[in-house]
Amino acid sequence: MTWNSTEMMTIAAARSLQNEMICFVGIGIPSTAAILAKSMQAPNLFLIYESGTINTNPQKLPLSIGDGELANQALTVVSMPEIFNYWLQPGRIDMGFLGAAQIDKFANINTTIIGSDYANPKVRLPGAGGAPEIAGACKEVVIILKHSPRAFVEKIDFVTSLGFGDGPGSRESAGLLGRGPSAVITDLCVLKPDPKTCELTLVQLHPGVSVEQVKENTSWDLKVAPEITVTAEPTEEELAKVRALVQSSRKTVKA
Amino acid sequence: MTWNSTEMMTIAAARSLQNEMICFVGIGIPSTAAILAKSMQAPNLFLIYESGTINTNPQKLPLSIGDGELANQALTVVSMPEIFNYWLQPGRIDMGFLGAAQIDKFANINTTIIGSDYANPKVRLPGAGGAPEIAGACKEVVIILKHSPRAFVEKIDFVTSLGFGDGPGSRESAGLLGRGPSAVITDLCVLKPDPKTCELTLVQLHPGVSVEQVKENTSWDLKVAPEITVTAEPTEEELAKVRALVQSSRKTVKA
């Protein structure tokens, strides 16, 4: 049985979701993972998309966050003021599932610009969308992105969404309700914030991945947990389902 | 052809409504008058009730402001936040139609208490309801109540809704968007605010009513316009329709 690293990342992310959770899902890999989880261990996963679809159960992978499939399979569809003000803001959501372009050691994420000059960036990214408030208000956040030195940087070019700021106490002083990122899941491994320092720490490797590989793909001097576990290999069922999902979309979704 | 003074008041109020107006209606006589107007000169009168019924066209007199008839005959029914925040507050409503228990010479109205001690009033009235914001935000307000010395007082016991405060400039300094009361229609006459002083002035008598009668029923020294018109007598059609409406309700509504 073989698989590629994106499949492993998606499956590992799916496994982090528990049944009955209320999950606020961003488009792309997070969405694939959430839909996969719902077809596996979490059939009652309560999926909310920022487009207003409540408790939706998409059978194929949406290309956009507002695809007809999300509305057609939803219990109800509400306005965006209701989604952001009544559902997200009060801290009702258990889990926020986010992607990112850049991330730092305190799990702060950037989806706005690459380059130091906001007025004249090297690369203009899409921007904030729903992420800052998702990162702020969900009880817990999982960030999913591919591991590379360009993505895992010492200092991100723009703080679009707050992780742990510059360490313990940052979220509290910013007045955020949620506990913040509980894990960063990549195509190589799983990082978790250190309970004391909040710094992202390597705690789990995907099968066949070495600590060196992860360190090579991380621009800061990555902390490594004393005991590292290895991710269970994807099951045939997981792989079959994730491939069927990706097939169901006309084109794999970019983050 | 005979009629009673309540019928005259209702009919006079109905005549003050023009076709195509957006009218925010309180329950009781204001509602009867608005429904009558819609069946007479103002078929396209756009009626909104605080219960959330938009462009409703009741065929019988509602006893309460949220009767099923109002919802069944409405174009759509919306939430109260939408009614008060999106429809009323921005000044979208042309005409507010209100009743009152007490009114003073500047058309400030009281529906809260009778007696000077708020903590221990002589009579406890229902209170504000939607009136303060209706009186504040509608482009124009018409107040409908029976004429009596107890109702038309020098000083009202509680300012529930602002008319012209203590005269010119009061509404502006309170930050109200609407122009305020354009007329007070009673069972005896029609009063209008003086363009300069804002003080209510007798401008029109219902048929068979004398100036003295009105003054006897007004506790302050009522100003009288140099030229007083007389209200046109109710037509047979108006009377037939207002009586049919009142019949349609099991009991005439108290303000």
Added chain:
Amino acid sequence: MSLAEAISLHVNDGDTIALEGFTHLIPFAAGQEIIRQKKRNLTAIRLTPDLIYDQMIGAGCVAKLIFSWGGNPGVGSLHRLRDALANHWPRAIEIEEHTHAGMTNRYVAGASGLPFAILRGYAGTDLLTKTQNIAQIDSPFGNERLLAVAALNPDVTIIHAQQADRKNNVMSWGILGSSKEAIFAAKKVIITVEEIVDEFEPRNSSVIIPEKLITALAVAPRGAWPSYASGYYERDNDQYIAWDEISKERDTFENWLNSEIFSGGGN
């Protein structure tokens, strides 16, 4: 779960409760179960206390009333409310009064997890000096002063709706007032419904409340009577008129209480 269980499990003495529904879908069955179970010292929130709170006040359940219009719609006064205010019978009650716009926005703030909401309200009225939980606030953009009203977050919101499905999702339609906001604002939510259905039919001006928001669901047929449930039964205006007589005197009220509530089985 039965309505009796839901009330006994989730409504405690001293709670702040909101039984919402504007004229339509007023949760009378739930309110009368609260009377039956002799809940005490409640802070009771409703835009329009209506007969339901007049009954609970007369029965001695309520310590404080937060409201915006306290009459018998289309009939006149709420005599039990008046008697409690004037003569402290059966007990003294405190009141805090607002406007409909103010109360609605206080629920909106509560539903939004915000400490307050802003509106153009109460301007020039005596409410500004006489009531609580309001404050003036200046716009940080340009020169404007507005009113801030404090959020309402009831311990329990109780709503009557038309239907629930087999998964405990709830659908209601027609005049819904501030019900949705009162639900989102509450720590716990009890919903009574006319019936359980296999599937919700499509309807305009309808709202579906996901089971995730609901703490307890009970079937209570005619649970909004003498108010009404669109699609099920009409408002019983005769009862509203009859209440004027029943509630005017203490003895007629107490007879009603004994015969209709304490002798009545409950749902």
Added chain:
Amino acid sequence: MSLAEAISLHVNDGDTIALEGFTHLIPFAAGQEIIRQKKRNLTAIRLTPDLIYDQMIGAGCVAKLIFSWGGNPGVGSLHRLRDALANHWPRAIEIEEHTHAGMTNRYVAGASGLPFAILRGYAGTDLLTKTQNIAQIDSPFGNERLLAVAALNPDVTIIHAQQADRKNNVMSWGILGSSKEAIFAAKKVIITVEEIVDEFEPRNSSVIIPEKLITALAVAPRGAWPSYASGYYERDNDQYIAWDEISKERDTFENWLNSEIFSGGGN
């Protein structure tokens, strides 16, 4: 009224406009008519500029963009937006960026006739120092600091919906995003619809917009293509993917502009 008349009558150079519809019901026909009529110096508001604003920006209609997520959903970048920002082609544009929650609440404030709305937003982000029309505000009740966002009140809001009735009331259903708020917030409202019907069928998650709120109504079948109209046609994902190629280079974009917009008749 024809869409061409509606745009020429009600959209002026220099206007602040909002073409709303979140992924669903994006008013492409109206946006392309704006390009066809060479409207200039527009301040264009949308949570997600999407292809519609990428096209208008590439065509030189837009002076300023106010938005919260500027990508090609599920595909990648908006190349015309990037080219305008990086190289000022065909003209320089200014941007003001927010979050979805912020933009949504800016419409809510505009719809409510308030100067601002409050939310728990932007906390700890660089947006606080980099963007405009936000301010921190303290709660008058207890010790909390929140974010105030300034109201949005477009000169014209343009919405595509499924149906209008013979009286020019409009019904739409499915994902509606912030459309209702954008309509109430606007000074003028242009709505395009798939078709005129005799009567609206009952539907859940539907909204009816009374004609009183509508300045101009035009029938534009498939007016949301390549986005979608629930009940009429699906999102044309191939077109969204194809746009990545079309828009990447200026010459391929200009060929598209000439062949699809300026040669195309319009609605």
